[in-house]
Amino acid sequence: MLKEELELKIDQEYFWTDSNVVLGYINNEARRFHVFVANRVQRIRETTDPAQWHYINSDQNPADHASRGLKVSDLIHSNWLTGPKFLWEKDIITPKTTPELLVGDPEIRTTQVLQTKQLARYKTVQPINVEDMRKASIVLIRLAQKDAFKDEMQKLSHGKLPHCHPLFQLDPVLHDGVLRVGGRLMKASLPLDSKHPAILPRDSVVTRLILNYCHEKTQHQGRGQTLNELRANGYWVVGGSKVVANHIKQCVTCRRNRRSTEMQKRAIHIEMLEDLTTDAFINALQCFIAIRGAVNTISDPKGLEPLTPNHLLTMGTSVPLPPPGKFVQEDLYRRKRWRRVQYLTAQFWSRWRKEFLTNITLRQRWHTPRATVKIGDIVIVKEEGVPRNEWKLGRVLDVCEDEDGLVRKTTIQIGNRKLGKEGQRLTNPSILERPIHKLVVLVENN
Ligand SMILES: [Zn+2]
Numbered sequence: 457m458l459k460e461e462l463e464l465k466i467d468q469e470y471f472w473t474d475s476n477v478v479l480g481y482i483n484n485e486a487r488r489f490h491v492f493v494a495n496r497v498q499r500i501r502e503t504t505d506p507a508q509w510h511y512i513n514s515d516q517n518p519a520d521h522a523s524r525g526l527k528v529s530d531l532i533h534s535n536w537l538t539g540p541k542f543l544w545e546k547d548i549i550t551p552k553t554t555p556e557l558l559v560g561d562p563e564i565r566t567t568q569v570l571q572t573k574q575l576a577r578y579k580t581v582q583p584i585n586v587e588d589m590r591k592a593s594i595v596l597i598r599l600a601q602k603d604a605f606k607d608e609m610q611k612l613s614h615g616k617l618p619h620c621h622p623l624f625q626l627d628p629v630l631h632d633g634v635l636r637v638g639g640r641l642m643k644a645s646l647p648l649d650s651k652h653p654a655i656l657p658r659d660s661v662v663t664r665l666i667l668n669y670c671h672e673k674t675q676h677q678g679r680g681q682t683l684n685e686l687r688a689n690g691y692w693v694v695g696g697s698k699v700v701a702n703h704i705k706q707c708v709t710c711r712r713n714r715r716s717t718e719m720q721k722r723a724i725h726i727e728m729l730e731d732l733t734t735d736a737f738i739n740a741l742q743c744f745i746a747i748r749g750a751v752n753t754i755s756d757p758k759g760l761e762p763l764t765p766n767h768l769l770t771m772g773t774s775v776p777l778p779p780p781g782k783f784v785q786e787d788l789y790r791r792k793r794w795r796r797v798q799y800l801t802a803q804f805w806s807r808w809r810k811e812f813l814t815n816i817t818l819r820q821r822w823h824t825p826r827a828t829v830k831i832g833d834i835v836i837v838k839e840e841g842v843p844r845n846e847w848k849l850g851r852v853l854d855v856c857e858d859e860d861g862l863v864r865k866t867t868i869q870i871g872n873r874k875l876g877k878e879g880q881r882l883t884n885p886s887i888l889e890r891p892i893h894k895l896v897v898l899v900e901n902n
Contacts, residue, residue: 604657649690832901
């Protein structure tokens, strides 16, 4: 600031401080300081060179008067106005000192010392090799097994597991303190890990990490591939099929992939037409292509079936039931508009049911290995030949699993809209048994 305001040409700049400690801070290159000191030292080093800094005795330092205070009578004789004597000499003598930081200075960050110690310790260790990693993984597996199979491992060290034990089928053996699958491959010339995979508990952190590694290694393939990868790496997870399925269900990457395919499969694009002329259609098609991209197939539904958003809402519970009666094609030509509308709505329902609902139930039946229906799910119960809006809503009371762990049959409690004034039931709830392909899950119970 002085330099800017003085407008004088300055050849050389000198700075003095009466603190050797501060000189030490300014000259320091290696150590790091606590924030308060560090910020000030940095500021000083930004605008000046450490070589410009010199030591001055406190009794020669005029700045000292400002901090200590001085009587007016003494001010005249002090160096407050004149500066220290040596400034009046022809040559300014600057004694060369090499200030050192004091050992144990509280402003120096002690972590630096710790880091040096840690580095020194690591230096004596060899670089990590494959054998180290193998040993480390065995230590982790042993830890996970000790947590989950302590009793089993103890029993095995003396003899065998009882027949009724869930692990009995695996014919488990202890090998170097690791619990492994035993069995017929004992003499096969395979590596130990493939012959006798290590048994992992279903719910341990180690299992989860290994599972995650194998699942990612298969690029988020399904259950079969992930299980194969686990076994190829020499691991056997207890209840593996379910554990892997569960892991994939939770896997964020897989979830995102599933969601985006579902969205693509089920998207409905509604384009309004001014009228039913060829021109209007071509306009709408161009608009569609501009938004969605090239069209694969265009099919022409014979017959006029205008689609309004209301049609999509007919499943809503607040929508009143349609008027009673059957509506046939002749109704289209009647003068009573409401009958025409009813016929068209019924048509839409029928096509929606045939084409869209079967599509989603099929998906549930064939494309997802996990149990698709859970206790507490809210479902629509499909019934052939029943008019639209009369398919019943129900709640799943119980599910019956087949041997492969998939749900095939369910017990459903059918909803009843007739309730008393206080919301109480007026009739006994009706309970049905239904196979899952007759159900469409509306709301999943989480
Ligand atoms: Zn995944």
